Amino acid sequence: MSAATPQTPAGKSPEGAPEHLTHAAGASVTMPPRGPEEQPRGPVIRPGRPVDQSEAAKRFMAAPQHLAMHDQRLWDLRQKRDRQMHGIEEWEELRQLASDIKMHTLTHLDQYLEKFERNALANGVKVHWAKDAGEHNAIVVDIMRARGAKRLIKSKSMLTEECGFREYAAEHGVEVIETDLGERIQQLDDEAPSHVVVPSVHKLRTDVAAVFARTLGTDPDNADAGYLAEQQRETTRPLILSADAGMTGCNFAVAETGSVVVCTNEGNADLSANTTGLHIVSMGIEKLIPKLENLAVFVRLLSRSALGSPITQYTSHFRGPRMGGEMHIVLVDNGRTDRLGMEQFWTSLKCIRCGACMNTCPVFRRSGGLSYGATYAGPIGLIIDPTFNRHKYSTLPFASTMNGSCTNVCPVKINIHEQIAGWRKVLSENHEIPAFKKNMMKAAGAILSSPRLYRASLPLADSALRHLPRFIIYNRMNTWTRGREMPHTPRETFHQWYKRERGKDGKKGKGSNPSAKTGGDAS
């Protein structure tokens, strides 16, 4: 690593925006200068084998500067989100509305898709339908080929990541240029994005300096964020101006107007859509909302939840082709209709990809988005990824502390942690979890489902923890004690104390503990 140690702390830059501003994805804390340090990479994907998330997470945690920056950066986004939430009296009402609007749309999805299609066609848009990723990729490349278009400029889209579009396009002679800074960094480094909103958040600026030095010929010793961003602007701009086609994703599609809405901070959706004569939109069928009045709810929630900023710098509305241009919308299923039929998991389709669940998740913040080895990382990824491939992503639902924080911050009120628990159950019933973990869970299940067994087992376990030698408790099978100490065990269980103090009828016995002043509610 040749990059010099950064002189300016993260969150601030002599060439950046004024210091007091924290809008968009800007940090609201001053973070210490960090790096250089070798960047931890994602898990090795072995065909037919489940992703080893914990192995990759361990390597991320073994890179202290990356770990510290990532944790601090994402927690700051979470705190910025909280500050925005507290500034809006109707916040909880907005979350409920957002959830209700999505529930309504998903349960009437066929009607709204028909309406959207009808209005888009009337606006002069060409509408395409893709059952899966392969169809999506082929449709886009065919549109380009039919017009002799070779270079495609693109704004960020998780759906195109999900479809593996960039790789397919490259194999079919289409050059794809990502215009979002974070996405461009990831493209140049030939690495997947690690976060749905901030794709290169796992990289130190010294990592970016090394990538740009290697691929763009920039100064490897200059890791100033202002310098690096400017280099990307200057090197990408000629490619943008000479492109033949532009592609955007879609945050929201409004059925009553046939419009698609894209939210960016850099303005690259506007750029990608308007600079050439051909605009192609990739959208998942679940992006639909019925009306413009619904859109207000989501625009108010999205950027506040994602970054703690009141709105993205650009909220762009495309209702039809611009004069003399063409606009195409590719509506993609790719597993979404299957998910709609999963009784326990269909509400994950409400997701608006804000990333708030990732920013708040202690596992995500400490293991990095790449460790999940999937397009969607973090808590939302844990409940979406297994719908694509149960075996490959069978370990992911276990990458959670089940603290429920993801559910609490979700702007559309998806019960994320409950669905994580649901997936654990489904995967164990489908033999997708290792025999050891499964037997332990079976034993735990038997004990936990019987109050008598549970009460009998507790003093034994407590006593065992007090008296067993350390090597038996802190062994390789007990993943809980890796990186943790077991808590001190009480001398007696609550039930033992209660029985001793109150007797069978629950009434206070003679000579009882004077500190027990209130009556017995044993729950």
Added chain:
Amino acid sequence: MSASSREAIFAAIRANRPKVEAPLPVVPLFDANAPADLVAAFKKMAETMGGKILEHGEDSPIAALRTAVAGRGVIASAVKELPGDDAQGVRAITPDMLPTSLADVEVSVVRAAFGVAETGSVCLPDSRLIVNTAGFLAQHLIVLLDPTQIVANLHHAYRRPEWRQHAYAVFQTGPSATADIEGVLIHGAQGVRSLRVLFCPET
């Protein structure tokens, strides 16, 4: 491929659609506590979002605009307050211009349809930009905003007619920004490096 995929998708939705009672809620306007002074509220938010207000003091807004663009190199104007003028380097934007022809512009001047106090955003529809790239290919942007055309919040904003009339319309809020490298906030990612709003009644 596309026609049969369409049918397959609709068939799958109809087969799998959850049978849950989920009515569409009515969205209130949430304006009970709207600020009395919308201009002041707009100003504060525009600045919080990285924008600036082009103050004209005792001068007329048009005089302030001329001063702001004087000597700045290539200027592109989509507003009648600043007509094309070769001697001053002001290029009038016309519908026949290629989108990429605005790539050399230093400052674009456009008029917003309206502003939003809640977020400090301005709405720029295609008819006002004349050529859409005027809004983001220039290095800097000056937006004229009629102070009487400011709505309290996004709920009011989405009741405006623009969204049903234009092929393209954008809420622009401050300049193009990125913080993709360690959270360092940079103005001028791929779009404009600065955005200034000039209050100027529309005549």
